[in-house]
Amino acid sequence: MIDIDRRGFIASLGGAAAVGLMSHEARADELEDELNRRLQLAQAPAQPPSQATGSRGFPTAAEVDAQITTRSYRRGAGRGFLDTDGDNVARLPELPDAPTFLDFFELRFQHTSNHCLQSANKAMERGVDEEIVLACLLHDLVQVLMRADHGYWGAQLFEPYVPERTTFAIKYHQALRFYSDTDAGYEYPDLYRRIFGEDYVPAPHIQADYAMLRNHRWYDAAREVTVSDLYAFDPDAVVSIDPFLEIVGRHFRQPKEGLGNDGSSVAHMWRTIATPDAPL
Numbered sequence: 154m155i156d157i158d159r160r161g162f163i164a165s166l167g168g169a170a171a172v173g174l175m176s177h178e179a180r181a182d183e184l185e186d187e188l189n190r191r192l193q194l195a196q197a198p199a200q201p202p203s204q205a206t207g208s209r210g211f212p213t214a215a216e217v218d219a220q221i222t223t224r225s226y227r228r229g230a231g232r233g234f235l236d237t238d239g240d241n242v243a244r245l246p247e248l249p250d251a252p253t254f255l256d257f258f259e260l261r262f263q264h265t266s267n268h269c270l271q272s273a274n275k276a277m278e279r280g281v282d283e284e285i286v287l288a289c290l291l292h293d294l295v296q297v298l299m300r301a302d303h304g305y306w307g308a309q310l311f312e313p314y315v316p317e318r319t320t321f322a323i324k325y326h327q328a329l330r331f332y333s334d335t336d337a338g339y340e341y342p343d344l345y346r347r348i349f350g351e352d353y354v355p356a357p358h359i360q361a362d363y364a365m366l367r368n369h370r371w372y373d374a375a376r377e378v379t380v381s382d383l384y385a386f387d388p389d390a391v392v393s394i395d396p397f398l399e400i401v402g403r404h405f406r407q408p409k410e411g412l413g414n415d416g417s418s419v420a421h422m423w424r425t426i427a428t429p430d431a432p433l
């Protein structure tokens with residue numbers, strides 16, 4: 154059994170309050186990462202890192218990078234394709250012949266649907282317009298397919314079916330997450346210091362997009378997704394799609410053939426989400 158310094162581990166995640174705001178899944182991911190790191194250290198003591206050497210117990214970007222070879226999967230992989238606990242994956246429920254967005258939401262997007270519903274609830278409380286409430290509802294759902302660069306993948310997945318401003322907000326929440334905007338109510342989260350390393354420098358495409366966004370007329374749309382994102386990790390929140398059914402009905406152009414069957418440029422992405430057990 155591997156010992157974990159509980160107090161040190163919680164501190165490394167940003168303290169008890171920050172941990173309290175994380176979903177069970179996020180906490181499990183972090184705990185698993187920590188266990189994997191300790192296991193690797195126990196088996197190969199010569200390998201770095203021996204401890205998180207950044208300030209306040211956060212790892213450095215180099216330490217995060219050194220963890221890559223301690224996992225049996227790549228962190229950017231879609232959540233629908235692996236069980237990070239190492240258990241066997243479950244059989245997925247059948248989708249209807251002409252699946253709607255709501256069918257996918259209930260039967261395929263369960264990895265992030267709770268977080269996205271919390272985010273959309275927060276956006277609604279904040280009184281933002283429906284296109285942005287929809288963006289919050291959709292903003293992380295694509296992580297079932299791909300976690301790396303998920304804002305861009307998510308925008309592409311929904312682009313044929315939702316307003317252009319909704320797509321824009323989904324796409325660029327990814328870049329704005331890395332940049333504080335105190336006036337808007339967004340502070341860089343400790344969770345990212347933990348996940349990316351405290352000295353992490355965003356990739357060039359993220360820096361370029363941020364420079365573009367600062368003077369864009371839709372900056373606020375993408376920023377709102379990051380603000381509502383921050384407060385959407387309550388493990389005890391009771392959420393439902395019901396308050397959003399009318400917004401989805403008004404703004405999501407559901408193809409009559411069903412998502413994946415409509416011949417759109419992204420139909421294959423929906424089919425892959427529908428049938429992730431297909432070997433090729």
Ligand SMILES: [Fe+2]
Pocket residue numbers: 292293303326327
């Ligand atoms: Fe996100």
Ligand SMILES: [Fe+2]
Pocket residue numbers: 268272292293382
């Ligand atoms: Fe999110």
